[in-house]
Amino acid sequence: MFKNKITFLLYSFLFVIFSACGGDNEDDPVVEKDTIKPTISCIDNINVVGNEKGTVVNYTAPIGTDNLLGAQTLQIEGLKSGSVFPFGTTTNTFQVTDAAGNKTLCSFQVIVSEPSANQPYSLSNGVSTPSGKKWIKVENLSDEFNTNTLDTQKWASRVSTWIGRAPAMFKDEAISLKEGNLLITNYMLDAAETVNGTTYTHAGGLIRSLQAATPGMYFECRMKANKTFMSSTFWLINNRNDGTGCDKRTTELDIQECVGEITTTASWASTFDRGMHSNTHSRNLTCSESKEGSIGNTSNGDIVYEGYHVYAAWWKSATEILFFLDGELQKTVNPIEEFNLPMYYRLVTETYDWNPVPANGGLTGSAEERTTKYDWVRTWKLEDN
Structure with a gap:
């Protein structure tokens, strides 16, 4: 009899704890995970002719957007606007990350060509x-x-x-x-x-x-x-x-x-x-x-x-x-x-x-x-x- 009483009290205690935690209450709100990726759009490729001192290239850096607040945009590859770009192709990649950790990338290229002997420098x-x-x-x-x-x-x-x-x-x-x-x-x-x-x-x-x-x-x-x-x-x-x-x-x-x-x-x-x-x-x-x-x-x-x-x-x-x-x-x-x-x-x-x-x-x-x-x-x- 004593053993049954202890078992009863244990089950009662667990029931109270379970109820306090919400249990299986159908009225509780359901939190859905944000699966919508942010968006970002890069500019077209830039083509310039280089010069002796290096070529300073200015461009408008893209800024990503999201359906919720908290998105951040970072450049993860290439050179910043206003930098001296070398001859050849430099790929500039930007990444936007939303509050839920979803990521989207975009890229564009700065193409610096050698001066041509067929046109004024x-x-x-x-x-x-x-x-x-x-x-x-x-x-x-x-x-x-x-x-x-x-x-x-x-x-x-x-x-x-x-x-x-x-x-x-x-x-x-x-x-x-x-x-x-x-x-x-x-x-x-x-x-x-x-x-x-x-x-x-x-x-x-x-x-x-x-x-x-x-x-x-x-x-x-x-x-x-x-x-x-x-x-x-x-x-x-x-x-x-x-x-x-x-x-x-x-x-x-x-x-x-x-x-x-x-x-x-x-x-x-x-x-x-x-x-x-x-x-x-x-x-x-x-x-x-x-x-x-x-x-x-x-x-x-x-x-x-x-x-x-x-x-x-x-x-x-x-x-x-x-x-x-x-x-x-x-x-x-x-x-x-x-x-x-x-x-x-x-x-x-x-x-x-x-x-x-x-x-x-x-x-x-x-x-x-x-x-x-x-x-x-x-x-x-x-x-x-």
Whole structure:
């Protein structure tokens, strides 16, 4: 009897516990698990042309949505918007996760292609080609420098009336072609040379185009500067003696002028070993109606001798010139006088009177450090589609 009583009490206790926990009450709410996945949609693939410094790509990152609150979106692959994207394909993947742990993915690609020799380098990013037009390469003003000798159908060294600004004179011995580059290697003369009363102690080089460029053309050059106090340059100038009347004047378009070593204390030249220094000059006038002066632009950038950079200008019209550095528009310049006269290329290393020779002569480094390298020069003009 005692045993039955204990069993009764045990079953009674379990019944109370079971009832307190809800038991099998049909009125209790049923909690259903969230099985609906969140949604997310990515943008289309992005195709861009790369440049020397890497390609910054901005895009709108997707944000996922869900039927309930609490969804979170994370990028799990690729690079964030505003990053520098490398050449090739970068896959960017985003994942949205809801409060129940359901996940959904989406992806898009950023495809950075190498610059093409069949279209202008800078104008492929952000500057529109005029409607109904296309760019055609001007072969006589373009060169990949993939031969061992200078193409004398396109280029000549030196200018008969200009042998260089003292103390450096232009020497053919400074010019060579090697490994797909036109090279100008500065050096000290074995003995000083005196010409017309002027003494020269250093050697640089000058290459000029045989064909003239005209308004509307686009000019670009991939160049690595030398690491000396002497210049590395890419520019155009007209032949003043070809003009008559008011056109007997000088117009000069400096796309890039720089030095590898700054020896001057002038504050305006404190960045001449980096970035891009461009200018438009009007001088040597014969008519009072013509205007004289210079208008240019200085752009910040990397040290000029640490790597190659692409320097470019679009001679859009007689009154408008656009300057580019590594594929990016730097400034639009309106020259003080019309730039409507034919001009010729100059690829030059020389001494500047404002950047004096160092006490040790300044050319004590290796041949590599004393050399300006021109990888290519390309010129384009617009034609109808």
